[in-house]
Amino acid sequence: MVLTMAVVQERTLALCLNLMLVFFIVSSIATTLADLQRFDHPAKDDGSLSFLVVGDWGRRGFYNQSIVAREMGKVGEKLDIDFVVSTGDNFYEDGLKGIGDPAFEESFTKIYTAKSLQKPWYSVLGNHDYRGDTEAQLSPHLRNFDSRWICRRSFIVNTEIAELFFVDTTPFVDDYYTDKDHSYDWRGVTPRSDYLHNLLKDLEIALKDSNGKWKFVVGHHAIRSAGHHGDTIELKKYLLPILRANNVDMYMNGHDHCLEHFSSLDSPIQFLTSGAGSKAWRGDIKNASQNEMKFFYDGQGFMSLQLTNSAELAQIVFYDVSGNVLHNWSFSKLPFSSF
Ligand SMILES: *[C@@H]1O[C@H](CO)[C@@H](O)[C@H](O)[C@H]1NC(C)=O
Ligand SMILES: *[C@@H]1O[C@H](CO)[C@@H](O)[C@H](O)[C@H]1NC(C)=O
Ligand SMILES: *[C@@H]1O[C@H](CO)[C@@H](O)[C@H](O)[C@H]1NC(C)=O
Numbered sequence: 001m002v003l004t005m006a007v008v009q010e011r012t013l014a015l016c017l018n019l020m021l022v023f024f025i026v027s028s029i030a031t032t033l034a035d036l037q038r039f040d041h042p043a044k045d046d047g048s049l050s051f052l053v054v055g056d057w058g059r060r061g062f063y064n065q066s067i068v069a070r071e072m073g074k075v076g077e078k079l080d081i082d083f084v085v086s087t088g089d090n091f092y093e094d095g096l097k098g099i100g101d102p103a104f105e106e107s108f109t110k111i112y113t114a115k116s117l118q119k120p121w122y123s124v125l126g127n128h129d130y131r132g133d134t135e136a137q138l139s140p141h142l143r144n145f146d147s148r149w150i151c152r153r154s155f156i157v158n159t160e161i162a163e164l165f166f167v168d169t170t171p172f173v174d175d176y177y178t179d180k181d182h183s184y185d186w187r188g189v190t191p192r193s194d195y196l197h198n199l200l201k202d203l204e205i206a207l208k209d210s211n212g213k214w215k216f217v218v219g220h221h222a223i224r225s226a227g228h229h230g231d232t233i234e235l236k237k238y239l240l241p242i243l244r245a246n247n248v249d250m251y252m253n254g255h256d257h258c259l260e261h262f263s264s265l266d267s268p269i270q271f272l273t274s275g276a277g278s279k280a281w282r283g284d285i286k287n288a289s290q291n292e293m294k295f296f297y298d299g300q301g302f303m304s305l306q307l308t309n310s311a312e313l314a315q316i317v318f319y320d321v322s323g324n325v326l327h328n329w330s331f332s333k334l335p336f337s338s339f
Contacts, residue, residue, distance in 0.1 A: 042159060071321065075323060090126065122166065123150065164216045165216070200238060253272070253275065259296070259301050315330045
């Protein structure tokens with residue numbers, strides 16, 4: 001009797017330990033994934049999806065922002081877009097001053113008025129946004145003024161056919177930490193090395209875990225660019241290896257005020273810059289390998305992306321300020337089959 005009790009107690013103890021272990025593992029997975037908030041935005045019933053990509057725009061309509069916005073509205077209607085992606089530098093020159101900053105209405109709500117653009121705007125922060133009150137720009141309270149606004153540092157949009165991973169790239173860039181001419185709002189991203197380490201780890205876990213047919217990553221800074229700022233060396237070093245190892249199809253960014261498409265000779269990943277939402281025509285184009293640079297346009301415009309479930313095809317189109325098609329390109333899921 002005493003023996004049996006001891007055995008039972010031992011088993012109960014073992015079970016408890018196992019449960020504790022399982023609980024520990026589950027809760028640690030939950031905490032590692034917790035930082036990347038997920039938004040579910042299912043594709044259309046026929047499995048297709050389309051969206052626009054625009055960056056570097058918030059200038060109260062000036063520098064052709066309003067004209068680009070109008071053309072986005074027309075293309076958005078034609079493609080029946082599901083949402084808009086903003087690649088950052090949403091409010092010039094120095095982000096938002098606070099939640100009540102009129103720039104939010106003057107550069108966003110009153111500019112992108114077309115019916116087709118009344119969809120969620122999934123947005124990241126750019127370096128100019130970091131010069132203002134980042135907590136304000138990230139605040140869900142802005143949705144009280146305009147319910148389209150969804151801005152986070154890093155997050156995931158799951159459409160089932162594709163998963164979009166938004167990455168906060170500004171804290172990667174060394175130059176901003178030694179920039180004596182501007183101040184940056186680093187609240188929430190310090191200590192820097194811990195922040196970047198955790199972000200890369202969370203992204204890697206989420207990419208590995210992804211069931212989406214397509215994997216797109218969105219950031220403000222370019223990995224590959226022939227524009228004024230050029231390649232971002234920190235992203236090439238720390239972010240690109242993770243994208244390559246996890247079969248990311250496309251990386252989309254702004255920062256350089258132009259439109260660009262680069263492919264890569266050593267991986268199927270495509271690099272797309274859409275940072276031409278307002279001020280453009282910088283005039284300095286870097287020398288780039290013609291094997292990799294598929295398209296470069298120095299002026300204003302935006303990009304659309306369409307996915308069809310059956311054709312396994314992604315269609316990328318770049319438009320200028322008047323809505324003219326500048327570059328039309330399709331990409332199938334097979335590796336290295338860009339054309
Ligand atoms: C705005 O676009 C027009 C073409 O429609 C162009 O002539 C003009 O230079 C652009 N303005 C700016 C500030 O880029
Ligand atoms: C780019 O650089 C290569 C090698 O230095 C040179 O041969 C080529 O002419 C340059 N192209 C342009 C457009 O400047
Ligand atoms: C892009 O090219 C495809 C395939 O040729 C065509 O079906 C589509 O209409 C083109 N899109 C635009 C906006 O020109």
